[in-house]
Amino acid sequence: EQIEKGGYDHFMLKEIHEQPSAIFDTFRGRLLSDKGIIKMSGVEDNMKRFLNADRIIIVACGTSWHAGLVAEYIFEDLARIPVEVEYASEFRYRNPVIYEKDVVIAISQSGETADTLAAIKLAKSKGAFVFGVCNVVGSTIARETDAGAYTHAGPEIGVASTKAFTTQITVLTLIALRLARAKGTISSSDYRLQLLELELIPDKVKKALESDDLVKSIAAIYKDAPNMLYLGRGFNFPVALEGALKLKEISYIHAEGYPAAEMKHGPIALIDENMPIIVIATKKGHYEKVVSNIQEIKSRKGKIIGIVTEGDEQVRALADHVIEVPESLESLSPLLTTIPLQLLSYHIALMLGRNVDQPRNLAKAVTVE
Ligand code: G6P
Numbered sequence: 001e002q003i004e005k006g007g008y009d010h011f012m013l014k015e016i017h018e019q020p021s022a023i024f025d026t027f028r029g030r031l032l033s034d035k036g037i038i039k040m041s042g043v044e045d046n047m048k049r050f051l052n053a054d055r056i057i058i059v060a061c062g063t064s065w066h067a068g069l070v071a072e073y074i075f076e077d078l079a080r081i082p083v084e085v086e087y088a089s090e091f092r093y094r095n096p097v098i099y100e101k102d103v104v105i106a107i108s109q110s111g112e113t114a115d116t117l118a119a120i121k122l123a124k125s126k127g128a129f130v131f132g133v134c135n136v137v138g139s140t141i142a143r144e145t146d147a148g149a150y151t152h153a154g155p156e157i158g159v160a161s162t163k164a165f166t167t168q169i170t171v172l173t174l175i176a177l178r179l180a181r182a183k184g185t186i187s188s189s190d191y192r193l194q195l196l197e198l199e200l201i202p203d204k205v206k207k208a209l210e211s212d213d214l215v216k217s218i219a220a221i222y223k224d225a226p227n228m229l230y231l232g233r234g235f236n237f238p239v240a241l242e243g244a245l246k247l248k249e250i251s252y253i254h255a256e257g258y259p260a261a262e263m264k265h266g267p268i269a270l271i272d273e274n275m276p277i278i279v280i281a282t283k284k285g286h287y288e289k290v291v292s293n294i295q296e297i298k299s300r301k302g303k304i305i306g307i308v309t310e311g312d313e314q315v316r317a318l319a320d321h322v323i324e325v326p327e328s329l330e331s332l333s334p335l336l337t338t339i340p341l342q343l344l345s346y347h348i349a350l351m352l353g354r355n356v357d358q359p360r361n362l363a364k365a366v367t368v369e
Contacts, residue, residue, distance in 0.1 A: 012158035063161035067168035069238035088119035100127035109164035110365035111139020208339040219347035232280035243341030250349040283309040
């Protein structure tokens with residue numbers, strides 16, 4: 001097992017650090033930026049179905065559901081296709097309206113999640129076209145779907161999902177870009193820029209990983225907090241949800257993810273000097289609005305940990321701590337802002353003596369209801 005961990009103390013840490021190469025492997029051979037094309041046979045072979053759809057329904061559970069939420073923002077922004085993101089467990093039992101023209105995308109790391117599989121079967125029985133985004137090759141969901149695209153993240157052993165999440169977002173970004181190009185909803189210059197920026201992501205993730213020591217020192221300060229709040233807007237709202245989920249899963253600290261602007265409708269009542277609040281405040285994502293959210297937190301004495309773009313000064317002046325990530329396009333920023341949140345939960349869990357790779361009560365793949 002020590003050999004499998006490749007010199008890291010835990011699988012989770014190894015998998016966090018594998019993300020630059022996992023993301024690269026996910027777009028390798030698919031993203032041909034010199035030719036300005038994206039090649040994914042599962043999409044190409046079924047282009048008519050994709051273009052004929054009036055909407056996309058995404059079904060998933062857990063972290064994969066969060067990747068689906070990021071994809072909702074990306075598909076709608078780039079490809080102008082309405083997207084609904086559903087918990088597979090709710091979708092399968094609520095007699096949902098499914099049309100034959102619908103495209104259903106099922107996201108699953110393991111490809112074995114029982115609820116997601118049941119949602120797929122239901123969608124297929126209604127005549128929808130079902131596309132899988134799985135990590136495990138040959139898994140049940142990969143076989144049951146009409147077509148799909150693998151994430152190529154390599155085996156993920158840690159129960160808390162890390163590299164599966166970022167590679168799912170990568171695959172879904174490629175699909176959204178390919179459809180945007182086919183539909184003409186993106187200009188050729190924006191399209192080229194997206195491809196070039198996506199190619200830079202592995203190096204930028206590497207750079208984001210360099211915050212490890214800083215994140216560790218912040219973890220030491222807040223490890224005994226009973227609650228934490230994670231806030232983000234736009235593309236980074238689902239990242240806030242995912243950051244909170246990571247912390248809950250492995251440290252057993254209660255955490256909530258919230259859209260920053262919704263704070264005033266409830267969570268603001270929780271804020272006092274004992275509440276650490278992680279705010280994703282990258283430059284391009286409604287920055288000024290997030291800054292005013294941060295001011296509201298500060299005036300209530302909440303402890304602010306800002307996830308900011310390199311060189312940021314405005315949030316730095318307000319926050320108790322800032323963790324920088326490299327600048328990128330807004331739609332690609334979740335691939336970077338996620339990194340320090342994964343590290344934060346890892347270090348807190350470790351300091352609390354938790355079983356990082358196998359947290360209590362959780363399973364890597366939930367194959368029963
Ligand atoms: C379990 C795992 C999570 C995962 C979820 C969905 O709860 O512990 O890490 O996100 O299942 O799994 P899937 O394999 O379908 O992505």
